[in-house]
Amino acid sequence: MRMKLLAATAALATLGMASGASAAIVLTSVPGTNPYSGPTPTFTFDSGAPAEATGGQVRFGSVSGVAAQPFGSTGGYWTVGPSDGSPGILNLSAFASIGQISFIWGSVDDFNTLEVLGRDLTTVLASFTGFDAAVNPNGNQSSPITNPLAYLTITGADQFNIGALRLSSSRNAFEVDNIAIQAAVPEPGTWALMLLGFGFIGASMRARKTREVRVRYAL
Ligand SMILES: [Ca+2]
Numbered sequence: 186m187r188m189k190l191l192a193a194t195a196a197l198a199t200l201g202m203a204s205g206a207s208a209a210i211v212l213t214s215v216p217g218t219n220p221y222s223g224p225t226p227t228f229t230f231d232s233g234a235p236a237e238a239t240g241g242q243v244r245f246g247s248v249s250g251v252a253a254q255p256f257g258s259t260g261g262y263w264t265v266g267p268s269d270g271s272p273g274i275l276n277l278s279a280f281a282s283i284g285q286i287s288f289i290w291g292s293v294d295d296f297n298t299l300e301v302l303g304r305d306l307t308t309v310l311a312s313f314t315g316f317d318a319a320v321n322p323n324g325n326q327s328s329p330i331t332n333p334l335a336y337l338t339i340t341g342a343d344q345f346n347i348g349a350l351r352l353s354s355s356r357n358a359f360e361v362d363n364i365a366i367q368a369a370v371p372e373p374g375t376w377a378l379m380l381l382g383f384g385f386i387g388a389s390m391r392a393r394k395t396r397e398v399r400v401r402y403a404l
């Protein structure tokens with residue numbers, strides 16, 4: 186029994202380290218579609234700016250030289266830049282855990298910057314530019330490639346430490362719509378830890394039963 190417990194403890198320690206090391210925020214993107222065909226949006230900007238948004242501007246339709254409605258976007262969209270205000274901050278601290286954030290990144294420009302902030306709203310957990318969302322971030326307003334569906338995949342401890350998204354743009358503009366927030370689902374390492382935990386309970390119950398039997402014989 187002692188050997189088994191030692192082996193299980195070592196396994197738990199290894200898993201603990203692995204799960205800590207896997208904390209990361211990765212950006213991937215797929216070509217946009219019109220009509221939109223991504224995850225159900227949490228923020229559509231269709232009734233103006235949500236309470237969580239600070240800075241930037243919610244616009245309906247495109248204004249030449251200022252902001253362009255993203256390909257696949259309907260109704261209102263959120264835009265950040267010198268004309269509409271930069272940065273724009275979307276506070277996400279009300280979400281207990283976040284495993285994935287997706288959104289339409291409209292007319293991707295090389296001067297767009299997306300930062301993921303921690304719960305303190307100061308620490309930058311991850312930072313991306315238009316180059317991370319499109320091969321040639323030239324602001325094209327109708328190409329699916331420069332109007333992609335962007336996915337932030339969040340793993341490890343970062344899932345419980347997201348405070349906000351901060352969008353900035355040194356020129357007009359950084360436009361987004363249909364921001365979808367998905368709660369974190371337990372990772373394989375977490376499931377393994379839980380199963381090992383159940384194993385411990387089972388082992389200790391069996392051990393206790395054995396001791397009780399021995400005591401009965403001794404009497
Ligand atoms: Ca919208």
Ligand SMILES: [Ca+2]
Binds near residue numbers: 293294357
């Ligand atoms: Ca743009």
